[in-house]
Amino acid sequence: MTEATETKNLDRSGLATMPWSRARDLLATQTPHENLTFFVGTVRPDGRPHAAGVGAIWVDDTLYFVSGPGTRRARNLAANPACTVSVRLRGLDVTMEGEARRVTDAATLERVAAVYGEGGWPATVMDEGFTAPFMAPTAGPAPWHLYRLALHHAIGVATAEPYGASRWDFTR
Incomplete structure (x- = not known):
């Protein structure tokens, strides 16, 4: 289970x-059953930021997301795996910071594809990635790459009771 090694109260x-x-x-x-949009922030080779919405899910205490191999996001992650992933959950806005690494092992791909399927995206494993009858129009042709976020930090701001704001640090 992913556990924070340190928690800091950000509420003033x-x-x-x-x-x-x-x-x-x-x-x-809330994943994959609710209609959530996650935003992944990456860094271009010239240092400029890039952000894009993705379909992400939390499986077995880990955040996963998909990207077409030719997308700006995938090219940025290949050069620099540091990224952020942000989402508005019911009652809590969360931004996670860490490193995204491509997943190619068959067991994890099958497990994550099954969970995506539970949420309505019928992904199947193909050539160390996913294929499905539909994908974001900007993703390009399948197979699409799966990424695992290794958490370094996360920040949460509550939008419902109990209110508060906290930062969580994780062992690397």
Whole structure:
């Protein structure tokens, strides 16, 4: 289970520190069944930022997302795996920071494809990636790459009670 090794209260109004379990549990219960849009931020080779919406899911305590191999996001991650992933969950906005690495092992691809299928995207494994009857129009042709986010930090800002703002650090 992904556990924070350190938690810092970012709330300046005296509210309590939020536990990482709040964000983790929302990720586990809201993906892939709710219509969430995740945004991945990467860095271009010249240092300029790039952000794009992706379909992401939380599987077995890990965040995964898909990208077409020719997309700006995939090219940026190939050169520099550092990225952010942000999402508005029910009652909590979360930004995760870490490194995204491509996943090619068959067992993980099959497991994640099955969970995507539970959410309505009928992905199947093809050539160390995914194929499906439909994908984002900007993704290019299949196979699409799967990425795993290795968490370094996350920040949560509550938009519902109990309110608060916290930063969670994870062992690298």
